[in-house]
Amino acid sequence: MPKITFIEFNGTEHVVEGEVGQTLMEVAVKHSIPGIEAECGGACACATCHVYVDEAWLEKTGTPKDTEEDMLDFAFDVRDNSRLSCQIKVTEELDGLVVRLPEKQY
Amino acid sequence: MISKSQQQTTDVSVGEPIETDAVIIGAGPVGLFAVFELGLVDIKAHVVDILDKPGGQCAELYPEKPIYDIPAFPEISGQELTDNLLAQIKPFEPTFHFQQRVDALQKLPDGRFQLTTDIGQVFITKVVVIAAGGGSFTPKKPPYPGIADYEGRSVFYAVRQREQFRGKDILIVGGGDSALDWVLNLQPIARSMKLLHRRENFRAAPDSVNKMRALVEAGKMEFHLGQITALHGENGQLTGVTARHGKGPEFEIACDTLLPFFGLTMKLGPIAEWGLNLHENLIPVDTEKFETSIPGIYAIGDINTYPGKLKLILSGFHEAALMAHSAHRVVHPDKTLRFQYTTSSSSLQKKLGVKAS
Numbered sequence: 001m002p003k004i005t006f007i008e009f010n011g012t013e014h015v016v017e018g019e020v021g022q023t024l025m026e027v028a029v030k031h032s033i034p035g036i037e038a039e040c041g042g043a044c045a046c047a048t049c050h051v052y053v054d055e056a057w058l059e060k061t062g063t064p065k066d067t068e069e070d071m072l073d074f075a076f077d078v079r080d081n082s083r084l085s086c087q088i089k090v091t092e093e094l095d096g097l098v099v100r101l102p103e104k105q106y
Numbered sequence: 107m108i109s110k111s112q113q114q115t116t117d118v119s120v121g122e123p124i125e126t127d128a129v130i131i132g133a134g135p136v137g138l139f140a141v142f143e144l145g146l147v148d149i150k151a152h153v154v155d156i157l158d159k160p161g162g163q164c165a166e167l168y169p170e171k172p173i174y175d176i177p178a179f180p181e182i183s184g185q186e187l188t189d190n191l192l193a194q195i196k197p198f199e200p201t202f203h204f205q206q207r208v209d210a211l212q213k214l215p216d217g218r219f220q221l222t223t224d225i226g227q228v229f230i231t232k233v234v235v236i237a238a239g240g241g242s243f244t245p246k247k248p249p250y251p252g253i254a255d256y257e258g259r260s261v262f263y264a265v266r267q268r269e270q271f272r273g274k275d276i277l278i279v280g281g282g283d284s285a286l287d288w289v290l291n292l293q294p295i296a297r298s299m300k301l302l303h304r305r306e307n308f309r310a311a312p313d314s315v316n317k318m319r320a321l322v323e324a325g326k327m328e329f330h331l332g333q334i335t336a337l338h339g340e341n342g343q344l345t346g347v348t349a350r351h352g353k354g355p356e357f358e359i360a361c362d363t364l365l366p367f368f369g370l371t372m373k374l375g376p377i378a379e380w381g382l383n384l385h386e387n388l389i390p391v392d393t394e395k396f397e398t399s400i401p402g403i404y405a406i407g408d409i410n411t412y413p414g415k416l417k418l419i420l421s422g423f424h425e426a427a428l429m430a431h432s433a434h435r436v437v438h439p440d441k442t443l444r445f446q447y448t449t450s451s452s453s454l455q456k457k458l459g460v461k462a463s
């Protein structure tokens with residue numbers, strides 16, 4: 001099972017196992033990672049599952065679709081490597097993925 | 107859909123205290139259907155919502171997304187559901203009070219309740235129906251250091267009195283419908299208008315974006331790509347901002363008024379202080395009447411909790427029906443309520459304004 005590292009804004013690291021097919025948001029919620037709110041349950045309608053993808057992983061996670069970019073406009077402190085974690089599907093390829101959390105979700 | 111700029115030009119103002127049978131807090135799907143169920147039992151309702159439009163989460167968070175579990179609608183979008191509910195409750199002529207948050211709730215000596223909104227509108231009512239969903243929709247605040255110092259003086263998250271912005275040097279930030287609608291709405295009265303957005307594409311309606319671009323072409327406003335990194339000013343009065351696009355150089359934008367539009371999030375807000383014994387930010391109710399710990403105050407929809415609660419629209423509809431039957435006893439204590447079907451009861455059909463067959 002792919003290992004995913006979530007790093008909280010304060011630096012606390014959480015290394016957890018994701019299941020292929022889950023979204024990154026679902027992995028975070030299942031492991032109660034603090035800092036992922038996911039108010040809309042993954043419908044790409046709330047922007048409270050915002051993460052920063054580690055630069056080394058940007059190619060593998062791909063680029064956001066238009067609907068995700070639209071929603072990212074409403075996220076807190078958006079940067080070039082910002083993504084909504086409910087829009088990233090866990091694959092074997094993402095084994096080792098590192099994402100950081102913003103200071104807050106809104 | 108009515109665009110915001112058309113809808114919002116009417117300013118919000120406070121009237122005389124309103125005496126009524128029922129006040130519904132929240133115009134989400136459940137609050138709207140409560141108008142219908144109360145109407146059937148002869149209870150007229152006023153509906154208050156902090157949003158500028160009805161529909162709650164369905165209209166604000168997912169107007170275009172399909173819902174698949176509304177009974178008898180194999181598929182319906184959040185906005186269609188809202189529009190249908192508005193059509194269904196029309197015969198009962200509810201009075202809507204938008205862009206107002208109910209802040210205070212007090213019990214009066216005569217057994218009625220007094221509600222006060224954030225702008226000071228007062229309601230005196232026999233029953234209160236809290237259909238507040240996930241809480242009041244509240245603007246998201248952007249991450250600019252020190253922004254709190256300017257809020258209310260030169261930084262605003264909503265426009266309530268358009269005239270307040272006449273002659274100002276306005277900077278609007280964002281790419282959604284609110285941002286673009288207010289650019290177009292305020293540009294004619296502003297001394298200068300600037301828009302800042304983090305990318306070339308907008309989520310706002312293409313028509314508004316085209317109008318904005320035409321104003322830029324005509325030299326009537328400026329558009330900048332980037333995000334704010336610092337605010338400048340003193341004593342709450344903004345004089346300008348520093349912005350930056352990606353890894354590009356920083357630049358300054360002069361302005362005396364900043365309007366950031368980054369969408370809304372739900373915050374429970376003042377309901378927590380109404381003495382309703384909240385459990386994890388939800389209001390406990392019984393499952394017979396959906397009444398709270400205070401008789402005469404009901405809670406329905408996403409805001410309530412009881413054993414087995416599901417936060418589904420259909421559950422909220424059911425709760426509204428049972429609530430209305432109990433509220434009838436409070437509002438019309440001298441009348442007995444007979445259970446009737448809308449299909450066959452001529453008296454219900456009369457209320458609905460349909461011709462009996």
Ligand SMILES: Cc1cc2nc3c(=O)[nH]c(=O)nc-3n(C[C@H](O)[C@H](O)[C@H](O)COP(=O)(O)OP(=O)(O)OC[C@H]3O[C@@H](n4cnc5c(N)ncnc54)[C@H](O)[C@@H]3O)c2cc1C
Nearest residue numbers: 132134136156162163207208238239241242243407408419
């Ligand atoms: C993306 C998404 C998809 C969903 N899909 C489904 C689905 O498929 N099926 C389903 O059944 N449900 C679905 N839901 C859930 C559904 O939208 C909610 O159950 C429903 O909106 C609850 O309705 P409500 O009227 O109780 O509250 P809300 O829709 O939350 O409305 C409450 C309103 O009250 C207002 N309010 C709160 N406090 C105050 C105050 N003090 N003063 C003034 N106004 C106030 C708020 O501003 C808000 O407009 C979905 C939700 C989301 C976010």
Ligand code: FES
Nearest residue numbers: 042044046047086
């Ligand atoms: S969970 Fe709401 S946008 Fe991802």
